[in-house]
Amino acid sequence: MSEPNDKFYFDDIEPDAQLLSSETVLDREAMRDFARRWDPLPIHLDEETARKAGLGDITASGSFLLATKNRLLYELGVDMAVIASFGFDEVRFKEPGKPGDVVRLRLTWLEKRLSTSRPDRGIAKHLGELMRADGTVILSLIDTVMIRTRPRA
Incomplete structure (x- = not known):
């Protein structure tokens, strides 16, 4: 694996x-601010509504959790040579995100293959998991990305 802040290429994926x-x-x-603007479901805004729904407290919207996952992805300290994402598969909201939850992202590379038409890039899949400090996964997804190969001398 490359050192933090080094460019991370297809070749580095294991x-x-x-x-x-x-x-x-x-x-x-x-x-709450995010929910007011983008997902004003009452369980994301009002404690009483969330309690009546059996949630105990407001919950983060799924879009908020996805945005949190993306922010943590860019804070990994790894400059990935990703060209594009083909999209998320198997997005699962496994547990509610609650105020005060301490979370982190675990990214696990699943597979990779060289592009058959463009040898300067490959396709890779990774599992992204947003998890609480105790290891409980609250969000999981599979992301398929196009990533550059290491430039040849």
């Missing part, structure tokens, strides 16, 4: 290898 982000806290007001 199936089953993992990257682990720093931690961040799900902030109540940030969750």
